[in-house]
Amino acid sequence: MGDIYDPQFVKAVFDRCSDRYITFSLICSFGFTERWRKQCVAAMPALPGGGARGYDLMAGTGEVWPHLLKRFDDVGAITAVDISSGMHRRAMERLHAHRAHRIEFIEDDVLASDLPPESADFVISTFGLKTFNPEQHARLAALLARVLKPGGVFSMIEASDPKGWWLRPLYLLHLKVVLPLIERTLLRGAQDFAMIGTYSTNFGNAAEIAAMLRAHGLEVKFTKYFFGCATGVAGRKIAPMVEPSAK
Numbered sequence: 623m624g625d626i627y628d629p630q631f632v633k634a635v636f637d638r639c640s641d642r643y644i645t646f647s648l649i650c651s652f653g654f655t656e657r658w659r660k661q662c663v664a665a666m667p668a669l670p671g672g673g674a675r676g677y678d679l680m681a682g683t684g685e686v687w688p689h690l691l692k693r694f695d696d697v698g699a700i701t702a703v704d705i706s707s708g709m710h711r712r713a714m715e716r717l718h719a720h721r722a723h724r725i726e727f728i729e730d731d732v733l734a735s736d737l738p739p740e741s742a743d744f745v746i747s748t749f750g751l752k753t754f755n756p757e758q759h760a761r762l763a764a765l766l767a768r769v770l771k772p773g774g775v776f777s778m779i780e781a782s783d784p785k786g787w788w789l790r791p792l793y794l795l796h797l798k799v800v801l802p803l804i805e806r807t808l809l810r811g812a813q814d815f816a817m818i819g820t821y822s823t824n825f826g827n828a829a830e831i832a833a834m835l836r837a838h839g840l841e842v843k844f845t846k847y848f849f850g851c852a853t854g855v856a857g858r859k860i861a862p863m864v865e866p867s868a869k
C-alpha cells in the first residue's frame with residue numbers, strides 16, 4: 623500500500639466511497655456523526671453580521687450545511703473545498719439542490735490550494751482531519767490562520783481515540799473489526815471503509831491541532847465529545863485592537 627496520507631491516495635479512497643458514504647457514516651456511527659456535526663456547529667462562536675461567507679473544508683457530501691444554515695440562516699455563501707468531486711457532485715444532486723445558490727465548490731487539495739488571505743468570516747470542517755498526518759495538520763493550522771478575517775470564527779471536529787475511557791476496547795473493536803467486517807459482508811467494497819477506521823485510530827485527537835492553532839495566535843477551545851470518541855477545536859482569529867486616534 624502507498625502512503626495513506628498522500629492526497630491522491632486519499633482522493634481515490636473517497637471517490638470510491640462516495641456512493642455509499644452517507645448511509646455508511648450514519649449507520650456505522652449509530653447516528654453519532656450527525657450529532658457531532660450539530661455539536662461542531664453549536665461550538666462555533668457567533669458569526670459576525672449578516673451574509674457571512676466562509677469555507678467548509680473537506681466538505682465531502684456537505685453533511686454539515688443543514689446544521690450550519692439552521693443556526694445561521696443568513697449565511698451568504700459556503701465554499702466547499704474537497705479533493706474528491708465524486709463526494710460533492712452526488713451530494714449536490716441528491717441533497718442540496720434547493721440550497722445550491724449559496725454553495726460554491728472548489729475541487730482541490732486544500733493544503734495546495736491558494737485560498738485568498740482574510741477571505742473567510744468562518745471556517746467549518748467535520749471529519750476531515752483524520753486523513754492528514756501531523757505535518758499536514760501544521761499546514762492546515764497555518765491555512766486557517768491565513769484565510770480567516772480578523773474576528774473570523776472556526777470550528778472543526780473529528781472522530782478520535784478515547785484514551786482512558788473504560789469502553790475504549792469496545793470502540794476500537796468496532797473501528798478495527800466490525801467496520802471492516804460490515805464492508806466485506808454487506809458492502810463488498812475494496813477495503814475503503816476499513817481505511818477510515820485506520821485513519822481514525824492513527825489520528826489520536828484534536829489536542830495537537832489546538833496547540834498548532836494557538837501558536838498562530840488564534841483563540842482556541844478544545845472539546846471532547848462523548849468520552850473523547852470525537853474531539854473538536856473552535857474559536858476565533860483575534861481582531862487587532864484599534865488604537866484610539868491621538869488628538
Ligand SMILES: C[S@@+](CC[C@H](N)C(=O)[O-])C[C@H]1O[C@@H](n2cnc3c(N)ncnc32)[C@H](O)[C@@H]1O
Binds near residue numbers: 681686731732
Ligand atoms: C470523512 S469525509 C468528511 C466529509 C464531510 N465533511 C462529513 O461531515 O461527512 C473526508 C473528506 O475529506 C476530503 N479530503 C481528504 N483529503 C483532502 C485534501 N487534502 N483536500 C481536500 N479534501 C480532502 C475527502 O475527499 C472526503 O470528502
